[in-house]
Amino acid sequence: MKKTLTRIMWPFLLGFPLVATADLPKVAVDIPPVHSLVSKVMGELGEPKLFMQQGASPHGYTLRPSEAQTLDEAELVVWVSNDLMPWLAGPLTTLASDAEHLQLMALDETQVLNYRDQSIDLMGTHDDHSHNHAHDHDHHDEGADPHGWLDPQNARLWLDAIARRLSVMDSENAETYQSNATQAKADVLELQMTLESQLAEQPAPRFVVFHDAYQYFEQRFNVPSEGAISLGDASDPSPARIEALQQHVRENDIQCVFSEPQFNAGMVENVFGDTPTVMGVIDPLGVELPLGPMLYDQLLRLLADALKECSVHQ
Ligand SMILES: [Zn+2]
Numbered sequence: 065m066k067k068t069l070t071r072i073m074w075p076f077l078l079g080f081p082l083v084a085t086a087d088l089p090k091v092a093v094d095i096p097p098v099h100s101l102v103s104k105v106m107g108e109l110g111e112p113k114l115f116m117q118q119g120a121s122p123h124g125y126t127l128r129p130s131e132a133q134t135l136d137e138a139e140l141v142v143w144v145s146n147d148l149m150p151w152l153a154g155p156l157t158t159l160a161s162d163a164e165h166l167q168l169m170a171l172d173e174t175q176v177l178n179y180r181d182q183s184i185d186l187m188g189t190h191d192d193h194s195h196n197h198a199h200d201h202d203h204h205d206e207g208a209d210p211h212g213w214l215d216p217q218n219a220r221l222w223l224d225a226i227a228r229r230l231s232v233m234d235s236e237n238a239e240t241y242q243s244n245a246t247q248a249k250a251d252v253l254e255l256q257m258t259l260e261s262q263l264a265e266q267p268a269p270r271f272v273v274f275h276d277a278y279q280y281f282e283q284r285f286n287v288p289s290e291g292a293i294s295l296g297d298a299s300d301p302s303p304a305r306i307e308a309l310q311q312h313v314r315e316n317d318i319q320c321v322f323s324e325p326q327f328n329a330g331m332v333e334n335v336f337g338d339t340p341t342v343m344g345v346i347d348p349l350g351v352e353l354p355l356g357p358m359l360y361d362q363l364l365r366l367l368a369d370a371l372k373e374c375s376v377h378q
Pocket residue numbers: 123203211275276277
């Protein structure tokens with residue numbers, strides 16, 4: 065009797081919250097936007113752990129020992145898709161076979177778009193060493209485009225799916241997961257409507273991106289890109305290819321060229337510095353944003369702001 069009492073009193077004496085976090089499911093997640101959605105559902109109860117470095121490209125990755133351990137200890141693994149992370153299949157089998165799995169793009173309710181061929185074709189200007197891969201990573205022209213988190217409608221469906229799964233695993237907190245998800249869905253919908261009207265105010269900008277990751281955002285908000293320029297970040301493009309890219313940008317009245325944080329800014333400047341385009345940086349992953357429930361909203365807001373900035377320049 066005395067023992068039980070001591071155990072019950074412990075958290076109160078130390079000022080811990082009422083919920084014992086030790087009982088919460090250990091959740092491992094892949095990229096910052098998914099971390100954000102799971103954080104919204106867990107709310108005050110706790111937070112998930114990333115099993116990848118925040119700044120890393122999910123297309124190719126090698127787990128560090130601490131990240132392998134995160135997967136090993138996880139009771140629930142939430143990730144975007146096997147197409148986005150072909151390297152993950154092995155670690156999921158060897159490290160997380162006893163955990164529950166939630167692959168978001170594989171859910172029935174997820175809206176999946178097929179890859180499109182958006183790469184700007186500059187016939188005959190490819191450098192010899194880059195002819196095999198315009199991309200530095202694993203994008204295919206066929207099959208499902210895995211960048212589905214950039215459609216807030218998918219995010220809302222996923223909030224429900226995450227809450228459902230956590231509620232089953234941790235029924236004591238089911239009500240909290242459900243009400244957190246309901247609130248988060250309302251917030252994301254409100255954000256979507258705000259961005260829709262923000263982007264509808266101005267004529268759609270003519271822009272190109274570095275990596276064709278934005279199809280879901282482009283379709284949802286009706287802001288199509290003019291293509292993807294994949295320079296690859298390891299090799300410098302040849303003078304002939306630079307010339308062809310510059311010509312393409314001039315001939316197609318491209319207003320903005322959007323790079324991504326991991327690309328070499330100096331090289332972008334070299335290639336497009338002489339053209340009348342505005343150069344910006346957009347980021348599909350939120351690699352430089354503070355992790356947490358608000359990251360997802362911030363990510364979408366920054367994309368919309370960049371496009372708005374671009375259309376101001378026309
Ligand atoms: Zn990608």
